[in-house]
Amino acid sequence: MSDSFHTLAKVALTIATLVALPATAQTPEQTLAGFKQAEPGIQAFSAARGEQFFKSTHGGDWSCSSCHTQNPANAGKHAKTDRLIKPLAPSANPARFTDVAKVEKWFKRNCNDVLNRTCTAQEKGDVLTYLLTVK
């Protein structure tokens, strides 16, 4: 009797753990690899280029750092509402860049606001390469 209960408990725990993992979870490095394959003619990603892109304005009032700060290992805040934004650098926030759907959602929105266009895979790759160097 107690044996079958323990087996049932083990099975339930395994299922619960599997169900808890998001279906789209991957490492930031895998996300980066995805950018490399996304478009033809991608050059080697550059953290220096990514950092400059991140900290510059692009024709509007805002840069990425307007909300994500000059040091993306820090928490940021929304430029208008002051809403707390958890750190963007994976070293400070391991959940970042692990959910492809979430990554694409925020790039779509924020590039539209900051650059008034979509970001290229090259730009996304440069930025993520930079963010991966931030400790």
Place this chain on the structure above:
Amino acid sequence: MYKTRLLAALIALISAHAYASGGTSATAPTNAKWKAECASCHIAYPARMLPADSWKRLMRGLNNHFGEDASLNPADTAEILAFLEKNASRRKVEPAPQPAIRITEMQWFIHEHEEVANRLWKDPRVKSASNCAACHTNAENGRFSERELRVPK
């Protein structure tokens, strides 16, 4: 004997989940997707704060959400809109080609905040009338009781 207890525990767990996820008349309705998406940049404003037509207009215009791109994929937009419409304000409003989408323009909001000094809206601790949590200390949890007010002096 323990099988009965296990069954009772399971029933209790399911009941608790149903209570927490759907809400009763005593608690504000909530939806996981709405909470996750609409609380990214501000508090998730409760559905009862706007009528259904206002929510419809707002959710269809997320590409330009008060000056920012807040767009969602079609499935998420549909789910959130359905939740908002279901739990929207049922107050009568004048039908308009462009329903108002600012909560701060609603008659009930203006009435509730009649006694708030104008200077407070511009106080850097408040910044904007859309920043409920500046004074409504439990706004994050959808609670706006006067008992939980703390107005900056």
